[in-house]
Amino acid sequence: xxxxxxxxxxxxxxxxxxxxxxxxxxxxxxxxxxxxxxxxxxxxxxxxxxxxxxxxxxxxxxxxxxxxxxxxxxxxxxxxxxxxxxxxxxxxxxxxxxxxxxxxxxxxxxxxxxxxxxxxxxxxxxxxxxxxxxxxxxxxxxxxxxxxxxxxxxxxxxxxxxxxxxxxxxxxxxxxxxxxxxxxxxxxxxxxxxxxxxxxxxxxxxxxxxxxxxxxxxxxxxxxxxxxxxxxxxxxxxxxxxxxxxxxxxxxxxx
Ligand SMILES: NC(=O)C1=CN([C@@H]2O[C@H](COP(=O)(O)OP(=O)(O)OC[C@H]3O[C@@H](n4cnc5c(N)ncnc54)[C@H](OP(=O)(O)O)[C@@H]3O)[C@@H](O)[C@H]2O)C=CC1
Ligand SMILES: O=C(O)[C@@H]1CCC=N1
Numbered sequence: 001x002x003x004x005x006x007x008x009x010x011x012x013x014x015x016x017x018x019x020x021x022x023x024x025x026x027x028x029x030x031x032x033x034x035x036x037x038x039x040x041x042x043x044x045x046x047x048x049x050x051x052x053x054x055x056x057x058x059x060x061x062x063x064x065x066x067x068x069x070x071x072x073x074x075x076x077x078x079x080x081x082x083x084x085x086x087x088x089x090x091x092x093x094x095x096x097x098x099x100x101x102x103x104x105x106x107x108x109x110x111x112x113x114x115x116x117x118x119x120x121x122x123x124x125x126x127x128x129x130x131x132x133x134x135x136x137x138x139x140x141x142x143x144x145x146x147x148x149x150x151x152x153x154x155x156x157x158x159x160x161x162x163x164x165x166x167x168x169x170x171x172x173x174x175x176x177x178x179x180x181x182x183x184x185x186x187x188x189x190x191x192x193x194x195x196x197x198x199x200x201x202x203x204x205x206x207x208x209x210x211x212x213x214x215x216x217x218x219x220x221x222x223x224x225x226x227x228x229x230x231x232x233x234x235x236x237x238x239x240x241x242x243x244x245x246x247x248x249x250x251x252x253x254x255x
Contacts, residue, residue, distance in 0.1 A: 001027050001144070004057040006077060007069035008032040008039050008050075011093060014121035015066060015148065020046060021123055022147040029060050054080040064144060066091045066114065078105050086110075089141060091129075095163065099132045099156055110134040112141055113156065115163030116148065118170050125149030126166040130159040164254040172249055177202060 001023065005012050008030050019028060025046045030039055031054055039050040051057065057065060058081065065088055069077050074094035091114040092102055102111045112135060115128040125148045131138055138153055145151045154162050177198040184194035209216055224231040
């Protein structure tokens with residue numbers, strides 16, 4: 001397997017870190033318009049090939065090329081891939097770019113829109129994928145991406161809102177965990193233990209919902225003992241319009 005990754009910023013590095021847990025260094029080739037500190041580290045500590053010219057990526061004849069370049073430059077960078085093998089699948093992680101825009105540059109190329117999230121760095125990501133018509137068998141793509149986390153094939157219409165929830169969502173959860181940490185510190189817990197407690201609780205709550213398939217409001221009802229402490233906290237969240245704030249956050253990011 002050979003995988004090219006174009007754009008070695010936060011998302012590119014998260015994907016590389018996840019793939020390094022499951023693939024060999026020589027299976028990866030990294031390209032950025034200039035060598036940055038992260039690329040130097042990958043080159044020196046993992047002996048990964050790093051380049052600043054995309055022709056080297058094309059010459060490597062990769063199975064997949066993943067674009068994690070900024071959305072405004074991604075279509076321009078794709079112009080450099082016109083001689084890419086017709087067998088290579090492009091995975092475009094740039095938010096807001098359509099399959100039609102990519103195929104206008106690279107006609108008949110197998111392309112998938114990809115919305116990864118930062119937890120791919122620890123192989124617990126959520127990856128939304130929308131395929132174009134030149135991909136007849138999704139299995140090789142799903143099998144490759146499952147190294148990084150849970151893979152969901154969506155239509156292109158669903159892909160946008162799915163990706164907003166899963167791609168932007170980690171930042172919303174991070175804000176929630178930071179607030180939990182502050183509350184714990186305010187009440188005397190040390191900062192490290194406060195963050196460990198918050199992360200463990202969020203991970204456990206997510207696992208419970210995922211493994212039981214029970215709706216979150218039903219799970220919430222199981223925690224709120226009648227006359228107990230949790231319902232007082234839930235009422236405080238409702239008084240501060242917590243649900244409305246979350247819905248507004250998703251809609252603001254999706255806009
Ligand atoms: N961050 C996230 O959680 C997610 C991000 N994405 C998508 O990933 C993409 C990157 O986001 P993010 O990693 O946050 O952004 P960053 O700014 O952290 O990374 C962008 C990278 O692209 C490089 N770059 C800029 N211009 C070019 C170019 N012309 N050719 C090659 N590389 C270039 C930058 O290099 P330099 O800094 O040296 O200029 C940088 O390394 C975006 O399209 C975003 O929508 C998708 C899902 C989640
Ligand atoms: O903030 C952004 O635009 C990107 C897309 C999803 C997560 N980060």
